[in-house]
Amino acid sequence: MLIPPGGFHDAKDYLTSKTRLVDGCNQLINEFEARLEATFQAAPVRTAYAIERSDVGAVQLNSDFEIRMERAIWSKHRIGSNESCDLLAPECTRIASYSLGLFDGRIQNGWGEIDLVGVDAKHQPVVIELKQESGVNPLAMIVQGLAYAIALQNNWENFFPSWNQVVENAPKHVPTNWLVIGLAPSGYWARFDAKLSELNRRNWDAINSFVNRAKLSGFDLRFAAFVVKDNGELLPDIGACRWLESQETITEDSRINVPKKLHDADPVNEPTSRLIAIGDVHGCSRTLEELLLRIMPTSTDMLIFLGDLVNRGPDTRGVLKLVIDLGARCKVVCILGNHEEVMLDARFDSNAQGRWESQGGFETMMSYGSRGSINDIPDDHWDFIGTFVPYFETDRFIFTHANYNWYTPMNEQPSSLLRWTSIEDDPPQAHISGKKVIVGHSPGSMRDLGFCMCVDTGCGLGGALTAIELNHGTIWTIEQSPK
Numbered sequence: 001m002l003i004p005p006g007g008f009h010d011a012k013d014y015l016t017s018k019t020r021l022v023d024g025c026n027q028l029i030n031e032f033e034a035r036l037e038a039t040f041q042a043a044p045v046r047t048a049y050a051i052e053r054s055d056v057g058a059v060q061l062n063s064d065f066e067i068r069m070e071r072a073i074w075s076k077h078r079i080g081s082n083e084s085c086d087l088l089a090p091e092c093t094r095i096a097s098y099s100l101g102l103f104d105g106r107i108q109n110g111w112g113e114i115d116l117v118g119v120d121a122k123h124q125p126v127v128i129e130l131k132q133e134s135g136v137n138p139l140a141m142i143v144q145g146l147a148y149a150i151a152l153q154n155n156w157e158n159f160f161p162s163w164n165q166v167v168e169n170a171p172k173h174v175p176t177n178w179l180v181i182g183l184a185p186s187g188y189w190a191r192f193d194a195k196l197s198e199l200n201r202r203n204w205d206a207i208n209s210f211v212n213r214a215k216l217s218g219f220d221l222r223f224a225a226f227v228v229k230d231n232g233e234l235l236p237d238i239g240a241c242r243w244l245e246s247q248e249t250i251t252e253d254s255r256i257n258v259p260k261k262l263h264d265a266d267p268v269n270e271p272t273s274r275l276i277a278i279g280d281v282h283g284c285s286r287t288l289e290e291l292l293l294r295i296m297p298t299s300t301d302m303l304i305f306l307g308d309l310v311n312r313g314p315d316t317r318g319v320l321k322l323v324i325d326l327g328a329r330c331k332v333v334c335i336l337g338n339h340e341e342v343m344l345d346a347r348f349d350s351n352a353q354g355r356w357e358s359q360g361g362f363e364t365m366m367s368y369g370s371r372g373s374i375n376d377i378p379d380d381h382w383d384f385i386g387t388f389v390p391y392f393e394t395d396r397f398i399f400t401h402a403n404y405n406w407y408t409p410m411n412e413q414p415s416s417l418l419r420w421t422s423i424e425d426d427p428p429q430a431h432i433s434g435k436k437v438i439v440g441h442s443p444g445s446m447r448d449l450g451f452c453m454c455v456d457t458g459c460g461l462g463g464a465l466t467a468i469e470l471n472h473g474t475i476w477t478i479e480q481s482p483k
Contacts, residue, residue, distance in 0.1 A: 003015075003024060003027055003028070005034075005038070006035070006038055006042070007035055007036075007038035007039030007040075007041070007042050007043075007147060007150075008028075008035050008036075008039045008143050008144075008146050008147040008150065009039060009042065009043075009111060009144070009147035009151075010038075010042075011024070011028060011035065011143055012136070012140045012143045012144045012147070013140075015136075015137065015139050015140040015143060021137065021139055021203045021206060021207070022202055022203060022206040024139070025139065025206035025207060025209060025210045026206065026209075028143070028210055028213075029209055029210055029213045029293065032213050032214075032217065033217075036150065036217060039147055039150045039151075039154075040150060040153075040154050043102075043111075043147075043150060043151035043154040043155065044102050044103035044111050044151060044155075045103075045154075045155050045158065046101070046102060046103050046155060046158060046159075047158055048158065048161075048162060049100065049101075049158070049159050049162040049163070050097075050100070050101070050162070051096055051097045051100065051117065051162045051163060051165070051166045052097070052162075052165065052166050053074065053078070053097055053098065066115065066130055066131070066132055067099070069130055069132075069185075070098040070099060070115055070116055070130060071098060073095055073098070073116060074095045074097065074098040074116065077094055077095045078094065078095055078096075079094045079095075079096055079119065079166060079167065088118060088126075088128070088181060088183070088224055091120060091121075091126070091179055091181070091222065092118035092119065092120055092126045092128070092179070092181065093118075093119055093120065093121060094118065094119040095116055095117070095118050095119070095128075096117045096118065096119050096125070096163075096166050096167060097114075097116070097117045097166070098115060098116050098117070099113045099114075099115065100113055100114040100117050101113050102114065102148065102151050102152075111147075111151070114127055114128070114129075114148050114152075115128055115129055115130035115183075116128035116130060116183070118179075118181070119167055120179055122171065122175075123167050123168070123169050123170045123171065124170070124171065124175045124178075124179075125152060125159075125163065125175075125178075126179045126180075126181060127145050127148050127149040127152065127178065127179070127180045127181070128145070128180075128181045128183050129141050129142065129144055129145035129148070129180070129181070129182050129183065130183050130184070131182070131183070131184040131188060132184070132185065132188065137192065138182055138192055138207060138223060139206075139207050139210065141182040141184070142180065142182045142207075142210075142211075142221045142223070145180040145181070145182060145221070146180055146214060146219055146221065148180075149178040149180050149219060150219075152178075153174060153175070153178065156174045160172060176218050177218045177219075177220060178218060178219050178220065179220045179222065180219060180220065180221050180222070181222045181223070181224055182221070182222070182223045182224070183223075183224045183225075183226070184223075184225060184226075185225065185226055185227065186225050186226070186227050188225075189223075189225050208296060209293065209296060212292070212293060212296050212297075213293055215325075215329065216289055216292065216293075216322065216325075273300040273301055273302065273471075274298075274300070274301045274302070274469045274471060274472075275301075275302050275304070275394065275397070275469065275470045275471055276295060276297075276301060276302070276303045276304065276467055276468065276469050276470070277304050277306060277399060277438045277455055277467065277468055277470060278291070278303060278304065278305050278306065278455070278465070278466075278467040279306055279440045279455035279456045279457055279459065279465060279466045279467070280306065280307065280308035280309075280337065280440045280441065280443070280456045280459055280460065280465075281305070281308065281309045281313070281319050281459055281460070281465060282308055282309075282310070282311060282312040282313045282339070282360070282459055282460025282461075283309075283310060283311055283312055283313025283314060283315055283316040283319055283360070283363060283364060283367065283460060284313040284314075284315070284319070284459050284460055284465065284480055284481060285313070285314075285315035285317075285318030285319045285321075285322060286315070286318075286481035287459055287464075287465045287478050287479075287480050287481045288319055288322055288323075288465060289322060290478050290481070291465050291467055291476055291478045292322070292326070294476045294478065295467060295476060297326065297329055297330040298329075298330060299329065299330055300330070301330040301331070302330065302331045302332075302333065303326065303330060303331070303332050303333070304332075304333045304334075304335065304392060304399050304438075305323065305332070305333070305334045305335060306335050306337070306399060306400075306401055306438065306439065306440035306441075306455060306456070307334070307335040307336055307337025307338070307339070307340065307388070307400075307401035307402075307419070307440055307441065308337035308338065308339045308340070308401065308440060308441065308456075308460075309323060309334065309337070309339075309340070310339050310340055310343055310360075310364055310385070311339040311343065311356075311359060311360030311361055311363065311364050311460070312339075312359075312360035312363060312460035312461070313360075313363065313459075313460045314363060314366075314367060315367045316363070316364040316367045317364075317367040317368050317377075317381070318367065320381050320384060320385075323384075324380075324384055333389065333392050333399070334387065334388045334389070335388060335389060335390070335391065335392060335399055335400060335401050335440075336388035336389060336390050336401065336419065337388075337401040337402075337419060337440070337441065338401065338402065338419040338420050338441070339359065339360065340385050340388055341415075341419055342355055342356045342359055342361070343356055343361060343364065343385065344382075344385060344386070346361060346374065347374065347382065353374060360460070364377075365377070390413070390415065390418050390419070391404075391410045391413070391418060393410060393435065394435075396435055396436065396470075397435055397436050397437070397438055397470060398410060398431060398433065398435045398436070398437045398438070399437075399438045399439075400413075400418050400437065400438075400439055401418060401419050401439065401440055401441050402417070402418060402419050402420055402421050402422065402423075402439055402440070402441035402442070403417050403418065403421040403422070403423055403426055403428055403439065403441070404417060404418065404428060404431060404437055404439075405417055406428060406429040406430060406431050406432060407432050408432075409432075409433075410433075419441075422441060422442045423439065423441075423442045423447075423452070423454055424442055428449075428451075428452050429451070430450075430451035430452075431451065436450075436451055436452065436453065437451065437452045437453075438452075438453050438455060438468075438470070439452065439453070439454050439455070439456075440454065440455055440456040441454075441456055442454050442456055443456050443457065443458040443461055443463060444456070444457070444458065445457065446466055446468075446475070446477075453468070455467070455468055457477065458480075459480050460480070462480055463479075463480060464477050464478060464479045464480060465477070465478050465480065466478075
């Protein structure tokens with residue numbers, strides 16, 4: 001074991017060497033939940049936070065480099081100033097404070113000060129960890145920022161009154177998603193460019209995996225860069241490291257790639273994008289979570305869930321939350337399965353509810369609360385299921401849940417065939433469109449008939465959850481988690 005047991009605040013000191021980075025990332029991913037809890041338990045408690053600062057003025061160029069950067073950024077982009085935070089836009093709109101202590105007394109037990117506290121578009125805090133050119137590697141930097149975000153989350157009851165005095169319209173509830181930014185000058189990022197190889201691509205892949213794992217627990221880890229002018233002014237350097245936000249890698253002909261925003265790209269037609277079909281999940285959130293860690297979706301990917309996300313398994317609620325959150329990272333399409341159909345029918349029909357409960361709906365209700373009531377399911381989850389589509393087409397593929405009529409256009413297919421008929425009961429033929437049809441619904445081994453492929457490998461029935469990338473044929477299979 002590379003990193004001793006403990007929280008993320010204990011781990012950062014063991015990640016300073018690049019020879020430890022890959023193994024350290026893997027250990028942190030495998031122990032994420034345990035270290036998250038340990039960080040909560042160890043986080044310092046402060047009775048009142050000194051968020052508001054009044055020391056606006058010239059920054060001495062001979063002062064400590066990080067302190068100089070903190071004050072310069074805060075002074076220019078503080079709440080009440082005329083300039084928005086162009087260094088971190090659009091994720092962070094203003095800077096609320098700098099050098100914010102996490103405790104009432106002195107620094108102790110690995111806990112220090114938050115370098116900068118920003119404000120996001122929802123008026124929630126953004127934890128910004130700042131490093132100079134000779135600072136620790138990006139993993140150690142972002143792990144420290146993660147620990148500090150956990151500390152604020154843990155002590156929200158005491159933090160919010162001070163935050164509310166400085167930030168107008170701040171929501172009182174504890175944020176469920178935290179933005180953490182690792183910020184450093186361009187020279188810092190040049191040291192860790194994969195092409196220059198202080199950190200190689202394997203190191204960056206490991207960091208990407210950790211970033212993806214943190215995202216699943218509500219912590220959005222980002223990186224940003226700036227340049228320091230001779231007069232001390234700080235300007236954003238958009239190209240220096242923002243590529244890592246979408247987990248893209250360095251290409252041979254470009255030191256750094258700036259990721260495209262989701263709304264600017266069509267992942268289906270993008271030559272570097274992946275088109276991934278995922279079989280029936282059936283309420284198995286841990287299995288889906290592990291699968292997504294293996295896939296590591298990026299902003300250019302399109303993930304198509306083939307239906308039956310719900311029922312049977314222990315955590316339909318967790319599955320829906322994962323997929324909803326996933327939609328912020330990549331393009332997601334959800335096909336309507338027979339289990340979603342009976343769930344939607346049960347919402348307003350007591351007779352249909354009995355049928356739903358007998359088909360795994362009882363487990364679904366229990367995932368929302370010990371009462372086991374359909375009324376515990378929140379409206380946003382009902383609304384999300386209501387967006388599921390009966391089928392989806394690309395230039396080469398058709399996606400639907402169960403089956404299809406080979407001579408009928410997809411917009412004229414009977415719903416009973418699309419959602420209920422097994423390919424074993426009614427073996428399909430090549431569709432008249434010439435496109436390959438990808439289905440789920442019929443559990444068993446993965447079956448490829450050439451013109452049709454079934455990706456349901458029995459998750460929710462003790463089998464496995466399978467995904468396939470259709471452009472290159474990569475297959476991921478995760479055995480169903482016992483919980």
